[in-house]
Amino acid sequence: MAKNVVDDFACSANWDFGPIRSSLSSWVPPSQGIHKINVDCASSEHDNFSSVGMVIRDCNGQVVAALCKPLQASYSAELTEVIALKQGVLLAQELQLPRVIFESDSLAAIQAINDRAMGNNFGHLIQGFL
Template sequence: MNESLNRCFTREEVTITLKQIHPTKAPGPDDNPLHTHGINKSFLDSTIFILSHATLQDLELFFAIAWAIWFNRNKIVHKDSSLLPLQVWKLAKNVSEDFVSSATWDLVQPRTTPSSWVPPPSGFHKINVDEASSELDSFSSVGVVIRDCKGDVVAALCKPLQTRFSAELTEVFALEHGILLAQELHLAWGHC
């Protein structure tokens, strides 16, 4: 059973599903903004084409479609059932919309910051993070400092990222690295 899940998508699987999604540049009856009709390339070729020619929204939708195809294939392998191509499209569209709505943050509200560093409660650690993004550099970087309740540094991290991201997104990556570092060190931490 696992061998069938690990095999590569066949050209026919991808082509049949993509051809079922009618071509439109602007959303029409099928709501598909991607040019998918007539793609006779492998999944990798299609991905590279879309990566080099598409907008961020096109990429989100493309990968949602790829996931929906994969999900449908797993249904066939495990349950001997499948979705119709239109159902695969609607599933991909819903997944993409859910992703966009869950990734929408209110970054406009100002953050209140204490005038001085406040230690965490006894037995906990405090994770402080920062980011650096410059329009002049081709990458962003994150910094993490973890302190105990006495203010002593327990761990620190400085890491360049592979590309440049917005300041807001780089801050999210800094938070992620801070939490992962604390988990790796098995430190007790909490939101203070």
């Protein structure tokens, strides 16, 4: 088994991912008394699974909590991002955080939540945000 892992690493170490992009923006801490929840997701149609992750930081940038969670199936990137946001809400509620803001790289998911898009494919999940 270890030989396969070593071979996989050796093979992947030679991949060319193209030029490294510099980040145009950096993480900005929230105001005093507010926690920021950054969420992201990953989906693999090949392996038939998706996963979500989030990190909660305070106004000093200190990590308060982090969570990653595999899902039971493969979902679209947009739906998986909404699930990640929902999990962030649940984690914030469990930690009894009174004021939070979210960051996500899915503009469509954020707009759907802000617009209260109940009629789309993930409207039932959005109801939990309101």
